[in-house]
Amino acid sequence: MYEPLVSVVIPFYSRVDWLIEATESVLAQTYKNIEIIIVNDGSPEKISEFLERYSSKITYVYQENKGAAAARNVGIKLSKGEYIAFLDADDVWMPNKLELQISMMIEKNSWWSHTNYVTFGLGKKEKIIDVSNFNGDIFPLCIISSPIATPSVVMRKCIFIDNPNIRFDETMKYGEDSMLWLQVSIKYKLLAIHQPLVKVRIRGSNSALMAYSQIKARADIWDKIKTDKIFNCKIKLSIFIKIAFCYCSVLYKLLNNLENKLDENFIEIISKFLYVFPWIIFKIEKKYLLNNRNR
Incomplete structure (x- = not known):
């Protein structure tokens, strides 16, 4: 072989x-x-x-x-x-x-x-x-x-x-x-x-287990998507996904400003609470895309 x-x-x-x-x-x-x-x-x-x-x-x-x-x-x-x-x-x-x-x-x-x-x-x-x-x-x-x-x-x-x-x-x-x-x-x-x-x-x-890390990753990816022409000519996202990404981008900026003022554990608790909204949207959209692809 x-x-x-x-x-x-x-x-x-x-x-x-x-x-x-x-x-x-x-x-x-x-x-x-x-x-x-x-x-x-x-x-x-x-x-x-x-x-x-x-x-x-x-x-x-x-x-x-x-x-x-x-x-x-x-x-x-x-x-x-x-x-x-x-x-x-x-x-x-x-x-x-x-x-x-x-x-x-x-x-x-x-x-x-x-x-x-x-x-x-x-x-x-x-x-x-x-x-x-x-x-x-x-x-x-x-x-x-x-x-x-x-x-x-x-x-x-x-x-x-x-x-x-x-x-x-x-x-x-x-x-x-x-x-x-x-x-x-x-x-x-x-x-x-x-x-x-x-x-x-x-x-x-593990960043996958940390809400704050997930928010930052989503924010960074959204910034890359918006500025990279390779992605712009290929990507077609629903309005809901765009809202969820924009939400993460704004949320990260707010949390980042608080990072040096608040305890790290408290930042994570806040992040888990605030990440629920985009997390639900991402889950729904994932299920929708998978169902459509499998038809």
Whole structure:
């Protein structure tokens, strides 16, 4: 069986013990033609023991702290593989993840793919997230809702070679991955693999669990959509979705002004209450688009 080289990009900032778990899950893959690129995003942690243990098995690079988006972009630049797979340093892969995913991408002639995944951590019961309906032409659905887990994604490197403007947005602290999926989905159909091949660790800092982070991500995405001509000529959104995005944009500006005046936990409580309105609109619109697509 043909096994093209797969470059695995892992940005790292904290918790070396979790980085070890992530790295071991890559080394344990049944698919063996891989290179592991770890980008240290200015971590304050001591990782000399990690490097001593894995230096012969990885490509390692250090950069001043610029965020996960910048770290992933460095990994993309350094990659030599025909395919690029993303893995966060606190998540892990199932042993057959790459073998199954790469074989299905070759069989289906797919440009990019993602898989179901399992959430774990914080003492909660493991939960399987089914993303099988997020398949094929996901544009513009992915503007409204994007259940794609970054550690589940594999892409052909030629996407980045042919489109030098498609990269993780380094100006965004939250939602930079969703913005990339949006850019890619304009040109390429997505393959969804109906098997949980990734374990995504839930921690207090997960932006998907934080209302304030979601509001900021929505605000940033809306600003990008409004100013980018690539999106303007492609996107057709309902008036309700435009209102919801505008609401998030205004709301973020208000909350951002209060960030230095109020306790962080209190800001999050306010955000959860105020985010209910756009959250309902996004959920309704998502259901509407999925129902229409499945007819």
